[in-house]
Amino acid sequence: xxxxxxxxxxxxxxxxxxxxxxxxxxxxxxxxxxxxxxxxxxxxxxxxxxxxxxxxxxxxxxxxxxxxxxxxxxxxxxxxxxxxxxxxxxxxxxxxxxxxxxxxxxxxxxxxxxxxxxxxxxxxxxxxxxxxxxxxxxxxxxxxxxxxxxxxxxxxxxxxxxxxxxxxxxxxxxxxxxxxxxxxxxxxxxxxxxxxxxxxxxxxxxxxxxxxxxxxxxxxxxxxxxxxxxxxxxxxxxxxx
Numbered sequence: 001x002x003x004x005x006x007x008x009x010x011x012x013x014x015x016x017x018x019x020x021x022x023x024x025x026x027x028x029x030x031x032x033x034x035x036x037x038x039x040x041x042x043x044x045x046x047x048x049x050x051x052x053x054x055x056x057x058x059x060x061x062x063x064x065x066x067x068x069x070x071x072x073x074x075x076x077x078x079x080x081x082x083x084x085x086x087x088x089x090x091x092x093x094x095x096x097x098x099x100x101x102x103x104x105x106x107x108x109x110x111x112x113x114x115x116x117x118x119x120x121x122x123x124x125x126x127x128x129x130x131x132x133x134x135x136x137x138x139x140x141x142x143x144x145x146x147x148x149x150x151x152x153x154x155x156x157x158x159x160x161x162x163x164x165x166x167x168x169x170x171x172x173x174x175x176x177x178x179x180x181x182x183x184x185x186x187x188x189x190x191x192x193x194x195x196x197x198x199x200x201x202x203x204x205x206x207x208x209x210x211x212x213x214x215x216x217x218x219x220x221x222x223x224x225x226x227x228x229x230x231x232x233x234x235x236x237x238x239x240x241x
Contacts (some may be wrong), residue, residue, distance in 0.1 A: 002082055009089075026062050031114075073163055
């Protein structure tokens, strides 16, 4: 019973809390740019994403990593949790990992990511940079930039949230990100549309823009996770003293 409560019960609560909040975050990051794009198109019926690629987000690009996390991730070994010297089980009793504050913090962060993705992409791609022909990038270039950035950001977050790394988790994250350009290549060969023509015409400017956007979106989360880890390490050292 002690192992069931302090190890399996505690870890299931922790993982499930993160899985629920993360699923809200990853879908907010994808859907809200559709709303912010209305500022540019005066809220017309034009969609920001290609309809076919849009449907693949929760099927191919962001499903497996969070499933693997929810099943296999472990914060501590079973021996440490069963001993429960630092009262690891208390976080479940006090609802520290799943409450109104935690939920809205994920919601606000997803909104922050969507705002940066949308406005930075449009301002940089369509008003600042030009392509090799001397023209500004068009709508579909920006669409590909935003969608690809969402895919990368959501999978990077799984990597930073995880406490356990193995071949399966790394393969799922890398595979989910890699499936996006692979899907675009397949799409180009089967459907000759304006979107598919722009999908493979990526330039160094677009890669640089995506790198800047990814840094701006991920930096607050990285700093928060680093601060939590540092505080926890200092707490462990203080208790042992």
